[in-house]
Amino acid sequence: MSKVGSSLYSRLHGIFKQSPINTVKPAKTISQTKSKKFVSKSKESKASSASAVVKSSNDAKGTKDTKLTKKVEKFKRSCESESFRQVHGLYSAFIRRLREAKKFSVIDEVLQHQKKFEDIKSEDFVIRMMLLYGYSGMAEHAHKLFDEMPELNCERTNKSFNALLSAYVNSRKVDEAMKAFKELPEKLGITPDLVTYNTMIKALCLKGSMDDIVSIFEELEKNGLEPDLITFNTLLEEFYRRDLLAEGDRIWDLMKSKNLVPNIRSYNSRVRGLTRNKKFTDAIDLIDVMKSEGISPDVHTYNAFITSHRGDNNLEEALKWYSEMKEKGLTPDSVTYCMLIPLICKKGDLDTTVEISEEAIRHKVLSRPNMFKPVITRLISEGKIDEATQLVKDGKLQSYFRHLPELSTGEKKTSSSPVEACLLDDEESA
Structure with missing residues (x-):
């Protein structure tokens, strides 16, 4: 454990005690009420026409449901192949498409189908299913699967426990993640490791609870663990994202005092914070520091500048960073094009x-x-x-x-x- 200064808990408390994180409140859903419409006898012909439209709509929906059923059955048949089951990307892509279509019952059907295979005895295979549930916002299903693991002759370890926490975090159910974190380790004889704490720090950053973050750090230290680069990168991203630049800089200094070397993710979080606050000179100076430490800017670094200039409708500067990105041999991504194409079109250069x-x-x-x-x-x-x-x-x-x-x-x-x-x-x- 580092001897630099006072304890990690004290130093973090000193950083944060006067700078609470403002929790980002989710937008309220505005419920829409439908007014009742009374149709007179003179409008019966229109009602009949509307009925025909509804019937047509139902027929179209039935056709789509039939196509979906065929795709699901085809995927389940493909799962019979052991080599197919080893390709994680195939599962992720298919579940993602179902998730975007809001077919949650079908997601459960597909993942429940996996229990028929011998792979279900492998913890890694079960973890994949739990994470897919989590990415689909179905953390309760992941928890149910976690509880069923002994019945499936699958050993539960820290890895599957951490996957459960990740499923809750990816479903943005922080309170449930905290409940599992507090109750399950003692109940199941599982000792939280650094991955566990890093997952919970991510969860608490989503919640915006500074006291809980400090408490987690204190517990991490008491259990003889040292925060790693992932720990600090999670905090840096959160603080710079919330435009708490001074606090983020203090976290940066604390990270370096622990002899941890910032990587490209660390620098990109800081660059995004600076460009979002229009501190372009500081951001450019930071890139020079990166290069001096042997770290080359990546597409995310350049996107930080493009995004900020796009917000100012400054096409000239946005195109300058886009051109430099390409000159460095980097391939623009969807963020790059989403920023540039509408802006260029708006400026009239068709x-x-x-x-x-x-x-x-x-x-x-x-x-x-x-x-x-x-x-x-x-x-x-x-x-x-x-x-x-x-x-x-x-x-x-x-x-x-x-x-x-x-x-x-x-x-x-x-x-x-x-x-x-x-x-x-x-x-x-x-």
């Missing part, structure tokens, strides 16, 4: 917008809402239908457009052209 849109498609970047919509709308408005259609066709080569709409729960509108179809796809994509 040719450059089309060029960068085509580049995004070549890189097979996952489309986000309104990424391509502005440029396609602009092309249509200027009568450049062929260019718009070509962009649509190229964009539809991406798996995002090819698969996700098939799992959409909403009824898609009919359209008379591939251009309009793409706009509908883009609105339904999230």
Whole structure:
């Protein structure tokens, strides 16, 4: 344990006692009430017409449900192959699509199906299922699976306990994670390790409870554990994200006093905090420090500058950082294009917008809402239908457009052209 200064608890308490984190409150859901409509006898013909529309809508929904059922059955048949079950990405991709379509009962069906295989006796296999439940916001299902592990002849260790905590955190159910953290270790004879504490620190950062974070650090220290780079990176990201720059800098100093060397994630958190607060000179100086320590900026570093300049509608500066990113041999990601394409289109440079849109498609970047919509709308408005259609066709080569709409729960509108179809796809994509 480091002897620098006083205890870790005291130093953290000194950092935070006058700078409480303001909890970000979730937006309130506004319930919508539907007014009752009374139809007179003179409107019976309209009611009949509406009934036909409803019937058509139900038929369309039935067709989609049938397609979904076939896809699920095909996936379950594929799971019969041992080699298929070893590919984690296949499971993650399929569950993600179900999650985005809000098919939670189907997610449970698919994951429950895995219990028939011998792999269920492997803790790593069960952990994968628990984490998939967590990413789908179904932490209670992950907990149920954790409780069933002895019946499945699967050993429970720190690894599966930590996976349970992660499932709660990824479901953003912090109170439930804290309850499990406090009650289960003693009950099950499990000793929390550093991964356990790092998971709980992440949870408490989401909650914004400074007292609980300090308490976790104190407990971590009392149990003979030392915070690692993951511990500090979690805190740095949270403090700089909340624009608590002074407190984040103190955490940075404490991290270095523990002889921990900042990595690219550490620096990117700090760069984002600086650029978000328009401290561009300090951010550039920090990049020079990074380079002097042998750490090269990555796409996330450049995106921090692009995002900030995009917020100021400063296209010139945004394009400067975009160009430098490419000069360094880095491949822009979806964040880069989501920031640039609408901004360039807004500024009126349609040719450059089309060029960068085509580049995004070549890189097979996952489309986000309104990424391509502005440029396609602009092309249509200027009568450049062929260019718009070509962009649509190229964009539809991406798996995002090819698969996700098939799992959409909403009824898609009919359209008379591939251009309009793409706009509908883009609105339904999230």
